[in-house]
Amino acid sequence: MKKLLMMIAVGSLMMGCGEKKEEKKGGFEMNRTKKEVKATNASGEVPVDMDNKGVGPFTDVSFADDIDQEMAAAGKAKYDMLCTACHMPEKRMIGPALKGVYERRSPEWVMNMIINPDGMLKEDPIAKALLKEYNNAIMLNQNLSEEDTRNIAEYLRTL
Secondary structure, eight states, X not given: OHHHHHHHHHHHHHHHTSOOOOOOOOSOOOOOXXXXXXXXXXXXXXXXXXXXXXXXXXXXXXXOSSOOHHHHHHHHHHXXXXXXXXOOXXXXXXXXXXXXGGGTBOHHXXXXXXXXXXXXXXXXXXXXXXXXXXXXXXXXXXXXXXXXXXXHHHHHTTO
């Protein structure tokens, strides 16, 4: 009987010392490696870049000297409905203040950011730098038409 118990104990010990199996954890895995964003200047601020047109359908936009009041009114209505949760004209919130945006960005860049924030955040270095500056708060795609985008762009000229 002692021999039998001894053999069982030795066999259990040998089986327990076998190859370790990797535990599978439930849920998801998150990769926290940081990617370098090169669109910041030496002071860490996002630079002014009037030559960058961004990523999207707008490649050549020129504004008339006078603001189109009808377009600006339509743009203000859309802006008030969709944008004010994150943007104020003169106050930094979840997103940047938009007063004077055309002194920092080209009209094409602004309009491409409005209509195509997903593509801009993936490919545009300034959009990536702004994302980093604003604590990775992603601008949501509002699925705007080109006309709505142009109206909002016209309204931004009035700020």
